[in-house]
Amino acid sequence: MVKIFGEFNDKELKSREFIKLIFSPSSVPLQQRWRNNSLSADFLADYLMTLFHQDENDPKRLEKQIEIKDTISYIANELLENAMKFNDDSSPYPISIQLHLYDDRLSLCISNSIPAAKVAQFQSFINKLLSTEPQDFYIQQIETAEKDGSISSGLGLLTIIDDYGAKLGWKFENLQLLNEPNYPLYYIKNQMKWLNFWFRVRKWFVARSKNPNITIVTTMVQLAI
Amino acid sequence: MDIITEDYSIKYDTETSTIHWQGIMRLNGKEYNPIAELLNEIAALEPSQITLNLQKLEGLNSSGITMLGKFIFKLAKKKTIGLLIQCSKKITWQQKSVKNFQRLMPKLQIEWD
Numbered sequence: 001m002v003k004i005f006g007e008f009n010d011k012e013l014k015s016r017e018f019i020k021l022i023f024s025p026s027s028v029p030l031q032q033r034w035r036n037n038s039l040s041a042d043f044l045a046d047y048l049m050t051l052f053h054q055d056e057n058d059p060k061r062l063e064k065q066i067e068i069k070d071t072i073s074y075i076a077n078e079l080l081e082n083a084m085k086f087n088d089d090s091s092p093y094p095i096s097i098q099l100h101l102y103d104d105r106l107s108l109c110i111s112n113s114i115p116a117a118k119v120a121q122f123q124s125f126i127n128k129l130l131s132t133e134p135q136d137f138y139i140q141q142i143e144t145a146e147k148d149g150s151i152s153s154g155l156g157l158l159t160i161i162d163d164y165g166a167k168l169g170w171k172f173e174n175l176q177l178l179n180e181p182n183y184p185l186y187y188i189k190n191q192m193k194w195l196n197f198w199f200r201v202r203k204w205f206v207a208r209s210k211n212p213n214i215t216i217v218t219t220m221v222q223l224a225i
Numbered sequence: 226m227d228i229i230t231e232d233y234s235i236k237y238d239t240e241t242s243t244i245h246w247q248g249i250m251r252l253n254g255k256e257y258n259p260i261a262e263l264l265n266e267i268a269a270l271e272p273s274q275i276t277l278n279l280q281k282l283e284g285l286n287s288s289g290i291t292m293l294g295k296f297i298f299k300l301a302k303k304k305t306i307g308l309l310i311q312c313s314k315k316i317t318w319q320q321k322s323v324k325n326f327q328r329l330m331p332k333l334q335i336e337w338d
Contacts, residue, residue: 030253031253034252034253037251038249038251038284066317067317067320070316070317070318071317071321073284074284074286074317074318074321077251077286078286078287081251081253081286081288135328138325138328139328139329141291142291142294142295142298142329143298145291145294145295146295146298146299155287155290155291155294156286156287156288159287159290159321159322162325163321163322163325164321
């Protein structure tokens with residue numbers, strides 16, 4: 001079952017220039033891996049810069065390129081923080097982020113698994129984000145965070161839309177691991193280290209017995225350049 | 226009343242009631258708590274005005290923006306302390322996101338270098 005929100009288009013993902021990073025499910029606590037988000041976001045942004053034509057005699061163009069680099073670093077970091085924070089760690093599916101460059105725009109796409117119990121809550125947040133006036137939503141979120149004494153405000157996605165002028169879309173896919181008998185085979189083909197492989201197969205069986213339904217959410221950000 | 230780490234520093238100058246921010250802050254939610262506490266301690270000193278100098282704060286994630294937003298919102302409700310934010314046009318996140326703080330505190334002064 002597939003459900004789409006906002007501006008999401010899979011066909012958009014055919015570009016000549018792209019980079020994809022994949023993060024295996026990890027047993028290391030999130031706090032210890034937190035720095036990886038920023039490092040990976042900066043890496044994607046730096047990599048993008050190498051694809052641009054650089055002209056030192058054109059300071060305006062250079063300024064624009066630096067703005068795009070900072071924008072990608074900010075957005076990729078927000079997407080990675082969210083994916084890592086909300087990922088269903090019992091899912092054997094990895095988290096992946098990809099950056100595609102086109103002539104006039106670029107897109108960032110991130111996929112992660114979320115627990116079945118969190119799907120409705122996230123979808124209602126998306127509906128609220130897409131239907132509320134950004135200025136009102138901003139104040140509401142800060143007010144609520146202040147009242148609850150909470151740190152998370154859902155401001156990340158709002159800033160991506162409102163401050164950086166990007167379009168956002170989501171795809172929710174409900175996957176049933178039971179219907180994928182080739183799943184361990186996939187790992188035999190793809191995993192080089194046998195230890196890692198056995199860890200994954202074990203994790204897959206545990207996940208299958210506990211939670212046969214996995215929802216993968218893909219968030220797509222499109223930005224004109 | 227300073228917080229200094231490898232990636233960022235926050236230093237309070239009592240004479241000018243200015244908080245100087247420097248570096249890149251992309252902390253994980255609760256890691257902002259000590260910084261929020263520091264801001265509250267400074268507000269408790271009841272200076273007539275607080276200046277946030279962000280001109281060397283090159284990076285801030287949305288959790289950091291939320292922390293600053295909550296502080297500004299608190300000051301706006303309190304009404305006894307004025308607030309000046311000094312920003313840099315060279316820093317992309319400030320160009321994009323600082324204007325929103327004005328929505329939380331209409332009397333907020335923003336100064337660009």
